Amino acid sequence: MRVFLIAGLAALAVAACTPAEEEHGALSEGCDARGVAIWNTPADPNASIEAITTGPDCARAVATLIIRNGSGEPIYSETHIPSQVMTLAQASTPAAMQTALQEWVDPASNTTMPTSSALPEWPANADSPQNGEFPFYPAEGASRESYNQVRDANVPLFCYVQGMESLNCLALRDGALESVGLQSFPG
Incomplete structure (x- = not known):
């Protein structure tokens, strides 16, 4: 009796985990995709940037998004909903997502600000860095002094x-990544 009870409970657990699409005969192909790029910087020539999606x-x-140092250790990760990320939002198939992820992690697409010295200047007596029509918002808790220290360090x-x-924008300093802030662009 105990064996039948355990088997019955296991069957109920599997049925409870079955997606609605499978119950109606429409199997989903999933959205497992991956993009990887080497982030070749003087500070760490073998760092890598990887993005993975998963879902029904x-x-x-x-x-x-995962950034690893040259030893393969993760030094940064962040999870996003693809429909809320401009470069991923239109990818509706695993193949399209694979292409979008590869573009998303490509450090060669980061030509506007490849080093922290390219960050916009934060003048004295200003509330934030000045960058014309593309506002830059420093990371939470950043002061003008700490922001300018990162900017002056000229790090990747x-x-x-x-x-x-x-x-x-993330700065690679002393083997760690730190958020410098957000650069907005007209939408």
């Missing part, structure tokens, strides 16, 4: 699209 389909997937910078109208 691309409309309901999640995307994880990776800025990636993190929403529909902005980039998140």
Whole structure:
């Protein structure tokens, strides 16, 4: 009796985990995709940037961005909903998502601000860095002094699209990544 009870409970658990699409005969192909690029910087020539999506389909997937140092250790990760990231939002198939992820992680697309010295200047007595029609918002808790220290260090910078109208900029300093802030762009 105990064996039948355990088997019955296991069957109920499997049935409870079965997606509605399978119950109606429409199997989803999923949205498992991956993009990887080498981030060759003087500070760490073998660092890598990787993005992975997973989900029952691309409309309901999640995307994880992972940056690893040259030893393969993760030094940064962030999870996003692809429909809320401009470069991923239109990818509706695993093949399209694979292409979008590869473009998303490509450091060669980061030509606007490849190093922290390219960050906009934060003048004395200003509330934030000044960058004309493309506002730059420093990371939470950043002071003008700490921002300018990162800017003066001229360290590698990776800025990636993190929403529909902005980039998140990360500075590689002393083997760690730190968020410098968000660069907005007209949408």
